[in-house]
Amino acid sequence: MGNSMVWNQTKQVETFLQKAFRTISDYLNEATLTKLLEEREGVDKSYCELLLANLRRLVVYCEEGLEACRIVLNEEPFRKTAAEKVLYRVYHLCIAEYFTPKNDVWYEDSRSAYTGRNSLKFRQTPPPSLQALLLSLESEFQTIREELEFYETDYRTKMIQSK
Template structure:
């Protein structure tokens, strides 16, 4: 791929990560465990703690990816190899973490993608505000996954060829 294509993808990912960080950090800054428990009658405190923990982990990965994109984009001259490596890492940390988070508090039902419905399914009933947040993020994560899947195979191929 040409430098301009990779640079444009890096800019696109930077914008996606900026929006994602704002949405998740904004939510985490406003919500409390007590607030979540008040949203849902008979809410499971331990499950809600895991949900919040996964959101915190995801926002950290996204912040790190955002910083990496900014560093790559500010480098003169633009280093295509560094950008591709950054996009590969973002795919594996941010995108993978969204669709398959640690502790399996939610999961992706791949069959739902074919029906046009949200594919994220929760293991237990989540608080409505958290469910709405995840639903609002899902389509942009889906689009980024499709955009960055190329780096999954391309980067691995390059690493195997260099050995």
Template sequence: MGNSIVMSQTKQVEAFLEQTVQTISHYLNETTLTGLLKEQEDGKRTYNELLLSNLRRLVVYCEEGLEACRVVLNDEPFRKAAAEKILYRIYHSCITEFFAPKNDVWYEDSRSAYTGRNSIKFREVPPPSFQALIASLEGPFQTIREELEFYETDYRTKMIQSK
């Protein structure tokens, strides 16, 4: 893959991560556990704590990926191999964490993709604001996942060939 294509993808991922970090950070800065519990009549404290914990983990991964994109994009000359490695890591940390978070508080129902519905399903009923946030993030995450899937197979192939 040419340098210009990898650079373009890195810029696309940088813009995606910048927007994602902004959206999640705003939500986390404006939301409290008490506020989430008030959104539901029978809100479960432990489940809501896990939701917020996973969201904080996701934003940290996205911030790290954003910083890595910025570093590689500012390097002169552009280092294609470094960018590819970063895109691979972003795929495995940010994208994977979104679709399959730790503690399995939500998961991806791959069958939903065929129906045009949101594919993220929650183990328990989440607060409406949290559900709306995840729904708003799902489309952009899906788009970037499709863009970066190449790095998953390409990186593994390179690792196998180098042995």
């Protein structure tokens, strides 16, 4: 893959991560456990705590990926190998955390892709605002996942060959 293609993908991922980071950060800055519990009667407090913990983890991964993209994009000359490593890590941290978070508080129903519906399913009923936040980000996470799937196999192949 050429330098310009990797640079363009890194730029695209940087833009995506900036938006995802800002959206999730804004939500977390306003959300409190008390407010979330008030949104819908019967929401489990411990489940809400896990949801918030997973959002915090996701926002940290997005911020770290964003910073790594910026560093790689600003280096002269552009280092394709470093950019590929960053894209691989974004795929495995940010994208994986979004679709398969720790503690399985939500999961991806892969069959939903064929129906045109949202693929995220929640283990319990989440607060409406949190559910809306995650579902609003889904199409962009899906797009970036499709863009970066190449790095899943390519980077691993390169690592195995270099040993």
